[in-house]
Amino acid sequence: MTMAVSTSPVRARMTRLCLAALAAMVANTVIALIARVFDEQGIGVGLAPAEYLSLTLIGIVVGTLGWLTIHRVAPQALRVVVPVALVLSWIPDLLLFGSGATVANVVGLMVMHVVVTAAVVVPFRAERPARRAAGEM
Numbered sequence: 001m002t003m004a005v006s007t008s009p010v011r012a013r014m015t016r017l018c019l020a021a022l023a024a025m026v027a028n029t030v031i032a033l034i035a036r037v038f039d040e041q042g043i044g045v046g047l048a049p050a051e052y053l054s055l056t057l058i059g060i061v062v063g064t065l066g067w068l069t070i071h072r073v074a075p076q077a078l079r080v081v082v083p084v085a086l087v088l089s090w091i092p093d094l095l096l097f098g099s100g101a102t103v104a105n106v107v108g109l110m111v112m113h114v115v116v117t118a119a120v121v122v123p124f125r126a127e128r129p130a131r132r133a134a135g136e137m
Helices: 009-038 049-073 074-097 103-125 128-133
Strands: none
Touching: 009 049, 009 103, 049 074, 049 103, 074 103
């Protein structure tokens, strides 16, 4: 006896976002560990688990809210807004050079921002083929 389980689009989206958040936290942990190995003389800003794990989740929540808002108003703008937001998120990282951060520290943080961006974009992009097949665009 098998039972068919139907999932609503919202539930499927939340499942994908939660899995992406978990994957992002794991990936950012690996990135932080690697960056700390190469950050021997640096200040190690943002490389402590309490910092990057909480900010990973905050970034995913803010990115999700931004995606949903822009998608409702101007969905085509996402192609521009997402990369621009990513590049703008690197500005504080680059400013850390003035505080004594090493290249490993800054690059590690920048890669973490790419991971968070992907954790938002991938779950929402996964919906697009299904919508195209259903005749929506």
